[in-house]
Amino acid sequence: MVIEKDWVVVLKALAHPTRLRIVAELLQGTKCVTSMQDLLPASQANISQHLGILRNARVVDFTQDGAQRCYYVCRPELVGGLLDLLRDAPSPPA
Amino acid sequence: MVIEKDWVVVLKALAHPTRLRIVAELLQGTKCVTSMQDLLPASQANISQHLGILRNARVVDFTQDGAQRCYYVCRPELVGGLLDLLRDAPSPPA
């Protein structure tokens, strides 16, 4: 199987607790940065940094709505599928 | 959705080109470390280190066969499913 470099970028982007929570929240629906601050134990600057990483990985994108940016998961089948697999995965064998 | 800490460990383990290639190869069938050295452009020590990370993430395990260790992907549905999703994912929108 050919391993695409993009795959690693996506996996790296998701391989962080805060970023994984961000995409899980965004799968529920579009959110602006301010509302994410209410959901996550992280500063505004930090959330913005994580969103930048997710944007670079092409995992999320946003629409501008006045001064706000409404983020959403582009490629929701991929991201949602990954989360479904993780959720349904049996616990690792002892 | 509840984010399990284990998920991040799994994603981090897979978020590396060499390790992703290792698991892709192991999905094809059990392999010992020596045979992996023929497939990958990495040193024995380096491959062993990567296998250690994959082991800690409970992504792979091995059976001892004399002096050799035959590695395999434990939880193949999870890992295979992740690779399938990545392979089939549409390219990120421009």
Place this chain on the structure above:
DNA sequence: CCTTGATATAAGCATATTCGAATATATTTT
């Protein structure tokens, strides 16, 4: 036992990530 083949671990260094603090930019409101 001593050697050899197979694998793992440790030490060291270079590079990358992470996060907080401060600052910058853009938009709306007054």
Place this chain on the structure above:
DNA sequence: AAAATATATTCGAATATGCTTATATCAAGG
């Protein structure tokens, strides 16, 4: 235009990763 709101960027310190080299372990054969 100034102030307030929303978000991004920059910088620096701490920490983590990745890789190389060297060394250790461990099982099998002689």
